[in-house]
Amino acid sequence: MLGYSPLMLFLVKYQRSTGTLLSFEQFSNSQQQLEALNDSENLDESGNLILDHDVEIVALASESPEALKITHGRYFKRSPKDLQPTAR
Amino acid sequence: MECPHLGMVSTAEIDRLGRAIKTGVLDSSHRLILASLKQRWLALQQDIERELIQCTTTHDVTVSTRLKNMATLQEKLQRLDGGLSTIRDIVGGRVVVTGDRFAQVQLLIAIFEHFKHDQPRLIDRFGDPRCGYRALHVQIKRDGVRAEIQIRTHLQHEWADEMEDFADRAGRQVRYVNGYDFPELRDAKRSAAQNCLEAILKWSDEIDRLERSRYPKNLQPFVEKAKQDFYSRLGEFDARL
Numbered sequence: 001m002l003g004y005s006p007l008m009l010f011l012v013k014y015q016r017s018t019g020t021l022l023s024f025e026q027f028s029n030s031q032q033q034l035e036a037l038n039d040s041e042n043l044d045e046s047g048n049l050i051l052d053h054d055v056e057i058v059a060l061a062s063e064s065p066e067a068l069k070i071t072h073g074r075y076f077k078r079s080p081k082d083l084q085p086t087a088r
Numbered sequence: 089m090e091c092p093h094l095g096m097v098s099t100a101e102i103d104r105l106g107r108a109i110k111t112g113v114l115d116s117s118h119r120l121i122l123a124s125l126k127q128r129w130l131a132l133q134q135d136i137e138r139e140l141i142q143c144t145t146t147h148d149v150t151v152s153t154r155l156k157n158m159a160t161l162q163e164k165l166q167r168l169d170g171g172l173s174t175i176r177d178i179v180g181g182r183v184v185v186t187g188d189r190f191a192q193v194q195l196l197i198a199i200f201e202h203f204k205h206d207q208p209r210l211i212d213r214f215g216d217p218r219c220g221y222r223a224l225h226v227q228i229k230r231d232g233v234r235a236e237i238q239i240r241t242h243l244q245h246e247w248a249d250e251m252e253d254f255a256d257r258a259g260r261q262v263r264y265v266n267g268y269d270f271p272e273l274r275d276a277k278r279s280a281a282q283n284c285l286e287a288i289l290k291w292s293d294e295i296d297r298l299e300r301s302r303y304p305k306n307l308q309p310f311v312e313k314a315k316q317d318f319y320s321r322l323g324e325f326d327a328r329l
Contacts, residue, residue, distance in 0.1 A: 007137055016256035030130055037126065041158050047119060049112040051159040059130060061137040062152035071152040071182045074249045074256075 009033045010060045010068060010085055013040065014075045017054050021075055026065070026085035033059055036088065089128065089232030097121055099173045099232075106172025109158070110165040129155050132233050133179045140181055140237065143202035147195050148186040155179060167264065174234075176227050181237035184245045189299050192241050196224050199237060206230045219263055220292035221248055243295045243311070251288055254322065258284065280325040287318040 009030060013022040027033040040057045042050040058075075062068045065085055069076045076083065089097050101121060108118045137153040144151060156164075156178045164175060185195050200208050203226065211225035224239045240248065255263045258281040262268040270281040291314035298307045 007134060009134075016260075019253065019256065030134060034127060034130055037130075037155075038123070047116070048114055049109065049158065049162070051112065051162055053159045053163065056160065057157045059133070059155040059157075060152055061134050061154075063141060067150045068152050070150040071184055071245075072154070074253050077249075077253065 006063065007061055008064060010062070010065070011036050011040070012056070012058045012060060012072070012075050014056045014058070015054055016056060019074075019078050021079045021083075022055065024065075024075075024079075024083065024085045025088050027088050032088055089125075097124070099171075102173040103171030106165055106175075109162050109172065112162065126155075128231075128233060129179050132230060132235060135230075136179065136181050136228075136235055136237070139202060140183060140199070143198055144183060144195065147191065147198065149195065150184045151181070153179065153181045163260070176234040177236035179233065179235035181235065183237065183239050185239065185241055187241065188303060189241065192224060192239055196226065196239055199226050199239065203228045203237075211236070214296075217292070217296075219266055219268070220251065220289045221263070222292060222296055223248065241299065243299065247288070247292055247295055250318070251292075254284060254288060254325075258325065277325070277328045280321065280328050283321045284318065284325050287314065287321045290314045291318050 009027040009032075011023070011025045011027070011033060013024075014020070015022055025036065027036065037057065037059050042052075044050055056075075058072075060068055060072065062071065065083075089099075089102070102125070105114075105118050105121050105125070108114045109122075114122065133153045133155050137151065140151045140153070156175075161172075161175070161178065165172065168175075183195060183199070185191050196210070200210075206228035209227045211227060213221055213223045213225060223244050226237045226239070228235050228237070251263060255261075259268065259270050259272055262270070262281075262285060268285070270278045270285075273281055291311070294307075294311045294314040298304075298311050301307055
């Protein structure tokens with residue numbers, strides 16, 4: 001049986017065309033992360049998807065924000081090195 | 089596949105949802121299945137993250153996992169023939185290993201061993217590079233959900249990150265279509281993008297040569313030169329707005 005390692009949950013919004021990190025949020029549990037993910041995906045009046053292909057909205061998990069900056073460096077390339085996520 | 093609140097969801101239902109995502113038109117039953125699948129995908133993502141951390145403790149690695157976003161998922165469904173049930177990287181792990189290809193293969197073995205009950209399958213992007221992309225991937229399937237774990241050295245990872253960044257601005261198809269010639273760009277911008285592509289592919293080849301030759305010092309300057317050449321051409325591309 002595996003033990004559990006500490007895990008951090010994040011949501012990143014990133015604009016591809018400009019390389020801009022639009023937001024970087026951290027969540028204390030997966031329910032909050034899921035709600036934020038659902039909230040960020042737009043639906044029209046009929047409930048159909050309105051997807052902006054220029055903006056990536058990605059749910060991530062890692063041991064630390066620093067680990068994420070290594071594995072997904074593209075999102076943070078044009079941000080301050082010491083950028084920390086906003087807690088939700 | 090067992091889904092929260094819904095019980096079993098069939099492959100046919102998942103593929104029906106995939107066709108709806110492809111067009112962007114979702115009815116209430118699609119939205120219900122999607123909400124439940126997302127919960128399932130996120131749970132698997134977190135399980136894989138924990139397990140990757142556990143099974144790589146003796147390796148010098150950095151690990152993260154991610155859930156593919158809806159826009160990228162839609163792009164993939166539009167690009168490929170297969171249905172949503174066949175997409176293998178909705179849940180994705182990434183492991184960046186400090187060390188050489190030997191360390192990378194050692195890590196691959198450890199990951200294979202850990203996920204041996206999840207139908208692991210190797211995708212060898214050394215033997216079959218995709219538009220310059222080289223790495224080792226492991227596909228798994230757990231409780232009907234597919235996931236893919238990327239295993240990269242730092243050199244491979246740096247290249248892949250830059251390729252993705254370039255593709256974001258020049259055309260994402262460059263990552264999937266060999267010999268892509270940027271039809272959405274015009275004149276000088278298009279020519280600059282083609283120059284960038286040539287340089288980044290050369291950079292990938294130099295990394296491959298260095299790694300295959302076990303990192304002799306005399307080959308390292310070729311990697312650095314190819315990388316700098318790419319950055320130089322990227323500067324020219326960015327200057328042509």
